[in-house]
Structures are given as C-alpha cells and as structure tokens.
Amino acid sequence: MDFILNLSGPALYVVIFCAKIVEVTISTIRLVYINKGEKIIGAILGFVEILIWLIVVSSVLTNIAEDPIKVFIYAAAFALGNYIGVTIESKIAVGLASIQVVINEGTGEVLADILREQGFGVTIIEGKGKNNSKKNLLFIQLKRKRIPEAINLIKKYNPKAYITVNDIKSMMGGFVKK
Known part of the structure; x- marks a missing residue:
C-alpha cells in the first residue's frame, strides 16, 4: 500500500483509474451473484472488492486538496467500471430465466416442437386474445x-x-437443471 501512496501524477492516476474500474466491476458482478443466491461467490467477491476500495479511497483522499484531479479520475473509473461490470455480467449470464410467448393457436405446437428439438423445455397453455x-x-x-x-x-x-x-430467482422441478 505504501507503493501506491508514494506514487504521484500520471502514475497515480493510472493506478487509481484501473483499480477503481476493477473494484466497481467486481461489485457489479457480486451483486448479481448475491441476487441469484450464490452466497459464497458473493462473499469472496465482496472481500476482494472492499480490499481494493480501501486502497483506492485512501490514495484518493491523501492530499486531495493539492491534487483534485484524483477525484475526477475516481469518478470516471466508477462510471466505466459500472459499464464494464454490466457488460461482463451479460456475458456470464448467471441464473435462470423464463420466456413467455403468445402466438396464434395454429403455430404454437410447431414452434414448441422446434424449441424442444433444440433442448428447450416448453409448456403450452391455450388462451384467448382480442x-x-x-x-x-x-x-x-x-x-x-x-x-x-x-x-x-x-x-x-x-x-x-x-x-x-423474466429473471427467475428460484425454481423447483421441471426440465431445466441449475
């Protein structure tokens, strides 16, 4: 940590920027894991996240009045970290979802068979529209x-x-295995 506190100028800005991006990205992914009930992964990510946060915040707050650029760098990295975190999360795509499809009666069975051939579990219910x-x-x-x-x-x-x-928080039984 002394290494970071001894940095100044552009080198410090780069370290703050990169570390904050990593921290916020981890935070974004951690929240998804926690919301999906993955407590252990969420806890591990939280530990790493807070370690990085403490180091970054201490370096930003040290001599902040003499070097206010650190605040701008910190804020910019926070925004970019959110963007990167959401992008990574969409690629990881943790958890389960439910898709509901409303179609005309004649094509429902055909589409269900096509989806089933591709390994999707499909339930069909008859309904009435307008x-x-x-x-x-x-x-x-x-x-x-x-x-x-x-x-x-x-x-x-x-x-x-x-x-x-729709996202599914939990599911019991059925065709899809977690």
Missing part, C-alpha cells in the same frame, strides 16, 4: 445464457410473436 381469437401461450424456462438463442428461434419461425423475458 375478439376471443385462440392463442397459445408458450412457457419456456431456461438458463439465461440461452435467452438469445431461444428468442432468435422464436423470431425466425414467428416474427409476430409476443415475447416477454
């Missing part, structure tokens, strides 16, 4: 990593389908 038109409601539970694949299949075979996607 003017009592018959609809199929397809319920698909899947790993978040597979959302783009499922949506692409749905759009390919039924571009007018009404699609909603």
Whole structure:
C-alpha cells in the first residue's frame, strides 16, 4: 500500500483509474451473484472488492486538496467500471430465466416442437386474445445464457410473436437443471 501512496501524477492516476474500474466491476458482478443466491461467490467477491476500495479511497483522499484531479479520475473509473461490470455480467449470464410467448393457436405446437428439438423445455397453455381469437401461450424456462438463442428461434419461425423475458430467482422441478 505504501507503493501506491508514494506514487504521484500520471502514475497515480493510472493506478487509481484501473483499480477503481476493477473494484466497481467486481461489485457489479457480486451483486448479481448475491441476487441469484450464490452466497459464497458473493462473499469472496465482496472481500476482494472492499480490499481494493480501501486502497483506492485512501490514495484518493491523501492530499486531495493539492491534487483534485484524483477525484475526477475516481469518478470516471466508477462510471466505466459500472459499464464494464454490466457488460461482463451479460456475458456470464448467471441464473435462470423464463420466456413467455403468445402466438396464434395454429403455430404454437410447431414452434414448441422446434424449441424442444433444440433442448428447450416448453409448456403450452391455450388462451384467448382480442375478439376471443385462440392463442397459445408458450412457457419456456431456461438458463439465461440461452435467452438469445431461444428468442432468435422464436423470431425466425414467428416474427409476430409476443415475447416477454423474466429473471427467475428460484425454481423447483421441471426440465431445466441449475
């Protein structure tokens, strides 16, 4: 830590900037793991995050009046860290999701079969739309990593389908294994 406190000027700015980006990125990913119930991973990431935070904050606050540029560097890295954290999280795609698809009755079974051939579990429910038109409601539970694949299949075979996607906190039974 003395190494960082002895830095000044551009070298210190680079260290603050990079360390803060890493810290906020870890923080963003940690929150996702905690929200998904992954307590151990969340705790480990939290430990690393707070270690980095303490070092970065102490270096920013040291002689802050003489070097206010550190504050700007810190704030810019915070913003970029959030962006990078969300980007990485979307690639990791921890957890499960649920896709609901509303389509005309005649195409529901066909689309369900196509999705099932690709390894998706699909449940079909009959419903009614505007003017009592018959609809199929397809319920698909899947790993978040597979959302783009499922949506692409749905759009390919039924571009007018009404699609909603939701995160799932927990799930028991069914086709998808955690």
